[in-house]
Amino acid sequence: MWKLLVKIFRTGLLTEKKSRTVDPTSPSGFERSLAIRHVDAGSCNGCELELAALENPYYALSSEGVKFVAPPRHADLLLVTGPVTKSMEEPLKKTFEAMPNPRRVLAVGDCACDGGVFRNSYAVHNGVAPVILVDHQLPGCPPTPEEIRLAIQQIFRKPRPERK
C-alpha cells in the first residue's frame, strides 16, 4: 500500500490549466455541466482512443463538469464518431430519440463529418448529417483531445437551436 501512496505523491497533480475560448457573456444553452452520450457509428477506433484520453490526468475533462454517461436519457450532447454504417443507422437514431430536449449533436472526426476515407462505400452514409441533424462538426483524423475539448466547450454557451 505505501508504494502506491508514494507513487501518488511523487506523481503530483498533472491536470493542465484550461483555456476558455468562448465568450462568457453570450446567451448560454448549458451552463456548468454537460452530460455526453458517445455513439461509435462504425469508426476505426482512432477517435475513441482520443476520446478516452480526455479522461486521463492531463485533460481530466470531468473536472470541468463534463462527463460521459451511459443512459441517453441523462445526456445533453450526442457525440458521434464514424461514417455511420448502414447497420448503425437504427441504433444511432434510437439513441438520439431517447435524449431529452435541449439536446445537441457533435460529429467528431473526418468520417463523422463526411465519410472520410470510407466515403461512398456501399456500407456507409457518408457521415452523421444524412441520418440526424448535426449542430457541430469537428474534422480531423483523429482530432486531438485538445481539439475535442474545445469543440465541447463551444457547446456550453451557444443559443439553443429551434427544434421540435
Added chain:
Amino acid sequence: MDSDGNPKRTPPALCLIPREDGIPRAIIPHDIPERYVKDARTLMSSGGRFLGLWASGEPEPRIMAAFLLREGLFVLGLHLPPSKGSRTFPSLTSFLPAAGRFERTVRDLYGFLPEGLEDVRSWIGQGLWALPPLSLPPGAPVPETLRTDLPEYPFVRVSGPGVHEIPVGPVHAGIIEPGHFRFQVVGEKVLRLEEQLGYTHKGVDGLFRGREIASAARLAARISGDSTVACSIAFAQAVEQALDFTPAAGARFLRALLLERERIANHLGDLGALGNDAGLGFGLSQFGRLKEDLLRRNRKHFGVRYLFDLVAPGGVRANLDDKTVLDLLEEIRFLTSEVTDLQKIYDDHGGLQDRFQNTGVLLPEVAQRLGAGGVVGRASAQAWDLRTDHGGDPYRRFPPALALAHEGDVWARVRIRFLELQESLALSRALLEHLPEHSIAEPLPANSEPSEGLGIVEGFRGEVLAWVRLAPQGVISAAHVQDPSAILWPALEVVVPGNLVADFPLINKSFNLSYSGNDL
C-alpha cells in the same frame, strides 16, 4: 502427371524464398476444390495455424485461406470456375471450425456458397443487402433489404428454470466500439455468450478496388486505428512483394521502431484500463499519464499522436536526428523504471489479484484448437511471435524474448503485457542505438504485368495479415487486410461462460479485440 492424373505441382516448402523484410510467404494456386481441402488439412496437421479466409471477386473469383507455419506464411488461392447458378466452394469447417465465420462473410459479401457449412446465418452483412454487395461492379448501387423484412438474428438460447437472457449493445455504456452480446444467464453466472458483429462493416474490401497505391495505403491505415502501424506495414509489405521490391535497412528499422511504439502505447493503455475495470482507478491514472507522455512525444517527433500514415509502401515518412534519438532513449529509461514500479504495485495488490486470477480462463488446449495467437494466445501457452520466430532484419539482430504464460486467465494476459512492455522497451533501445544511416523512402518500381503479394507483421494484438493484387501501373485491383481479432472473438465466447456477468468487462478488456478490424 501424378497418379490421380493431375499435373504435378511443386511442394509448398519449395515455393518459399527467404526474405529480408520478414518471414517467407507464398500463394499456392488451386483449381481443384478437393486438393484445396486436402492442402488445408495437410497445413493444419503439419502444425499450421489458420489465420483467416477471404475472397476476391470478378474478374478472377477466388477463395483465399491463410495458414501460418513455422516455415512461413501460406495462402491457398482456390480459383472458382464459372457455373450456371451461384459459385460454390468447399467449406473447411469439418476440420477447421474457425473458418465458419469467414465463410459466412464470403457468402454475405460475394454470394459464393460454402458447401458443407452448417451455420448459414448471415454474419457481417446482417441480412442488410438484397444482393451480395461485392458481387456487383464497383460503384453500382446495392439494393437493400427493407428494414421491416429484417429477421431477428437467431441466437442459440438456453432454457430451464431461472435461466434468463441479457442483451448488450450495439451501443455500449462507455467509449467503446459497437457490437452485440447475448448472454444466457442463471443468477450471476453466465451459461452462454454469443456475439453478433458486423455493426462497423464499412465495405473496406470494396473500397480497395481501383485505388492508387498511396490512397489505398491511407485506407489500410484505418482498418483498426489502434493497430495503424501494423496494418500499414503489412499492407506495405504486400505491395512491395508484388513489385519485387525490398525496402532499405533504414526504413525497416524505423518501421520496427514505430511498431514497438504502437505496442507500448496500447499495452500501457490496456494495463491501465484493466486495473480500472478491477476497481483500481490508480492504475488508469498512472498508465494514462505514461501513455499520454508517449503520445505527446510521438506528436513532437513524428507529427502525429497515433502514428497514422507514417509507414507507406516504399519506406517510411519519418526521420530521426541525433537530438530526437537522445530524447527517445531518455524516454525509454524513464518508462522502464516507471513500468517496473507499477508492476510491483499490481503484483502486490490483493484486490487486483483476486479479480484477475482464475477469471476468464482460456485453457492451452482450447487456445490451440481455436488457433489463438498474439497476447491472448501467448497467455495460454501458444508460443508464436513473428518477431522471435521468423524475424527478418532487424529482429534477427535484436530478437526480443518470447513472453509466455500457461494459466490463460486475466492475470496471465496482464503479465504477458508487462513482459512485452519491457521487451519492447529493450528492443526500441537497441534499434535506436544501431539506427543505420540509409535512405528511408524510395520510389516504388512500376509494374507492367498484374502481380500479387502478401504481408504479415506481429501487431500489438497478434498477427496482422495483408494481401494485395496489383493491376498494371500501380492500381490495386483487390486487397484484404486481416486483423487477428476475427480469430480471437470466438475465443472470448468460449472463455466467458462459467464466470460472473460482472466479470465480463474485465475479461473483454483483457482480450481488447477490435470490432472495426473484424467487421472491415
